[in-house]
Amino acid sequence: MKLVGIVGTNATSSTNRQLLQYMKRHFASQATIEIAEIKDLPAFNEPEDRTAPAVVQALSDQIAAADGVIFATPEYDHSIPAVLKSAIEWLSYTTRPLISKPVMIVGASNGSLGTSRAQAHLRQILEAPELKALVMPNVEYLLGHSLQAFDEDGNLKDATKAAELDDDFTAFTAFVDLTAKITPANKFVEKNQQFSWSQVANGRDL
Amino acid sequence: MKFIGIVGTNAKKSYNRDLLTFMQKHFADKADIEILELAAVPLFDESDDQSESPVIQEFVQKIEAADGVIIATPEHNHSIPSALKSIIEWLSFKLHPLDGKPVMIVGASYSVQGSSRAQLHLRQVLDAPGVNASVMPGSEFLLGRAQTAFDEQGNLKSAGTIDFLDSCFAKFMKFTTIVSAMAAPAEVKYQPGTYDVVATGHNGDLPMSVTLSDDRIEAINIDTSSETKGIADVAFKRIPQEIIDGQTLAVDAISGASMTSNGVINGVAQAVKQAGANPDELKKRRQNAAKPQASVTDITTDIVVVGAGGAGLTAAAKVLQAGRNVLVLEKFPAVGGNTVRAGGPMNAADPDWQHQFDAIPGEKHTLKEITEIDEATIDADYLPDFRALKTQIKAYLTENEDQRGYLFDSTLLHRIQTYLGGKRTDLNGHKIYGQYDLVKVLTDHALESVKWLEKIGVNFDKSQVTMPVGAIWRRGHKPMGDLGFAYIKALQPFVTKHGGRIMTETAVKSLTTTDGKVDGLIAEGPKHEKVVVHAKAVILASGGFAANTKMLQEYNTYWTAIDDDIQTTNSPAMTGDGIRLGTSVGADLVGMGFSQMMPVSDPDTGELFSGLQVPPQNYVMVNQAGKRFVNEYGSRDELTQAAIDNGSLFYLIADDAIKATAYNTSQAKIDQQVAAGTLFRADTLADLAKQLDMDPAVLTKTVNDYNSYVDAGEDPEFHKNAFDLKVAVAPFYATPRKPATHHTMGGLKIDTGAHVLNTDGTPIDGLYAAGEVAGGIHAGNRLGGNSLADIFTFGRIAAANALEDELTVAEF
């Protein structure tokens, strides 16, 4: 199984990046996880020509070629960072590779709440009609106090948190397999339908 | 009333902009609405702080000056646009202008639902603690079907919609009045008197006494003796002044001395509390809200110097000695840069003086080893000097064969040691050593620099000759008094007394050129005002880039890894500004891949003086698994690379007897650090291991093995060269350490006249560089004490040549 793990921040040092690196190593026997960075994407600015800049296209191709996507998001001001929102806006506005793509959300934060509010927002965003990702229900992996969470080898120190992630990841791989069976036709239709807010303007409210 | 309207998108066409523009017009008789756009706001990046940039400052200052803010948000993917999220992140990071500010949310969108989901998210975001806006409850103004809502003049068509907007806006005006009444600082009453309190500064206790009258802070007296001279002074001068002037505790810490600053603020807060008042009320009192508008200052001088550290002040003094004008621009509130942090002694061979000191055991051996070096390993340009040195050494050794002898030195020994000390090969197999002509100038003129400094007013302690850490030889001239600050304490008053002007908190941003000649620069003053300087020459003396991790990583070719979170022993000002200024006008760079690390630094602050710092023979270094991993007596580079290979973080293990050999601390400081969790202490090694997440059996075995090596006088594992004490007497200690960045050897390429060279090797007209900003001398590794020799020597040379080339002042 091939997955893409998106680091939801442009910060040079990020525990969310560390979490994905851990997942990549730890789950290597179950899936190949490619880590994707969004720090070099330009700020989204609704260009009139609707074409994806090369870096966005590259990310989009990477997602399209994967069986599923893992988002690792920090929490900034009770929501997801602007830079992650910007990346998602690019995808929704140009190539829409997330349609019917299975998604798992994880998040690490330095505080104790561990990104719960940002994850809730991300879920709502990914379910918007321009994106239509299939976010795995019932799973919310929150890693609080993330600065203290990893040992020197980059492994999770707390065995309970590590086991929880093992369970969640196994559930996600099952979810990916399951969605592969039920969505192909649907995917085809959606991809060929250019989404545009003008449809909405013309009376098809979403 | 004055409101700021923010268009919540950076798109060219926006109905939200139309909506705000309509509101601006429609409510013109009730309020002044100024509209701000997001197009120029950069995407928020935690690791690239732009809070002080003009774009963000415009938002901050205008929001602070306004009574309230109206945000018009579109909805993108069921949430707010990234552009809007980005500005809010900037406004919640270092600065918090929305704190307590009344905010009204409106939104226009294509769909019938309007922007309801985005508005809900926006409310949650504005409610986050870093933002803490006062968002008006209820009254969601959602403009659905925006594309049909406006007429040609940009007015809302529907009377019903206008009525609703009117009622929302009326409510917001009322809301603003109520919120500002709530936010108005409460009157503060003190129990008058003088309160003695003890705050915590950088070096421990900071005793102060604060005098309060019935309703005012009247005086703040601080015992400044324990804080670092040259670093903390600005904080002592400025913070009490600002507190008293503004009768507020909402004052900004001074960069570079934030610990002292916060100590003073906390001390006054304690006194206020003892006097029965609530310090939080004083923290709410803003200093004069809006910063003054940017203005331009235009200055013409003979020579302008960038950076008021050792090299910069030396160059300035030299210009003044020639009777010319000089202006020194300094980015930080305090002058002195890294020079005030230096250990003090500067290297200069002075054989006549050194002759009076006896040689010490080992020195002859070191000299003999030099004579035994295979000439094939000496680079051709140094070979004649190397041979001449060998002759000198042989004569000395013969002369002193049967006696202890005196301390030998010569400029040749200094030169060859600088060369050998700097010789390194990087990870790509690229070999580097100090450029011969520059090293020759340094070693030939270092003693002259000592004599020159004496004339300026630096007193050297002639009674002892020291070997600075990492210097290899005893040729350190040690100033009396306060280490590195001793130089600055003499240079700064010399410059100001002789008519030189030093502008602090003024960072140089760019150089100006006319027909390829550098003829001035542009800087930014403390209030973001633009400072334009015209001069005959510019001398760059802005120090190195050891406090710029990104830049270190970008150029590094020597270390296998430089962590993102690596700390530094340097002042945070050392961000390589001068190197960037130089390359912007075509300067060449040299040796940029080589940086020096201080292996035994505090993992959180980079400082050397926390925890238990003991002599290296008493170091017992263990990695995070509790095992020894290196010869603790090794060179800085060996210790650093071994630490990096072991995950950077390691511990110095000590027992009670080793603790007694620590030269940096006191029992009170130790107890304080143990309580703070930055130093570990336990009655048994097993307990210590548990605190460090180590296997107790491993640590115990490591220590037992080490103790047996001390007994045997030999370390079969890592071949430690010298031991003293065993680790045996409880309680046991572990001091966490990590390498920190310390010095950058690379920099602008210069010639022996301190002219900055371009990539063709020709001097850039009007541009000079001296000190750590320049490269080529120390190559792969700088000897301790050689930096000070370098900055005072090349600082003088840069000024002399600038004067001669540009102002035709001959020798003086």
Ligand SMILES: Cc1cc2nc3c(=O)[nH]c(=O)nc-3n(C[C@H](O)[C@H](O)[C@H](O)COP(=O)(O)OP(=O)(O)OC[C@H]3O[C@@H](n4cnc5c(N)ncnc54)[C@H](O)[C@@H]3O)c2cc1C
């Ligand atoms: C903890 C420590 C201990 C040391 N001990 C020794 C020692 O014992 N012996 C030895 O020889 N060396 C020692 N060194 C190295 C030595 O102190 C430095 O290499 C030397 O002081 C550099 O001097 P400088 O004049 O080039 O730069 P600095 O003294 O660092 O001065 C540079 C100045 O330029 C300013 N500046 C930077 N950018 C700008 C800008 N854009 N606009 C305006 N101003 C700007 C800075 O704020 C600073 O004040 C030590 C260094 C450290 C950090």
Ligand SMILES: Cc1cc2nc3c(=O)[nH]c(=O)nc-3n(C[C@H](O)[C@H](O)[C@H](O)COP(=O)(O)O)c2cc1C
């Ligand atoms: C502008 C800004 C706002 C933040 N807001 C929140 C927040 O609302 N809730 C929270 O738990 N952490 C907040 N944080 C801290 C982040 O959670 C923390 O930096 C990040 O989640 C850690 O993840 P990372 O290591 O991948 O960067 C904020 C950080 C910044 C820079």
Ligand SMILES: Cc1cc2nc3c(=O)[nH]c(=O)nc-3n(C[C@H](O)[C@H](O)[C@H](O)COP(=O)(O)O)c2cc1C
């Ligand atoms: C030898 C030495 C002495 C220092 N003394 C002080 C001091 O007295 N007060 C202080 O606030 N910072 C002092 N510092 C600086 C701090 O350790 C730290 O580097 C600096 O505060 C970081 O910048 P900031 O204050 O802008 O956060 C000293 C640093 C060194 C290396």
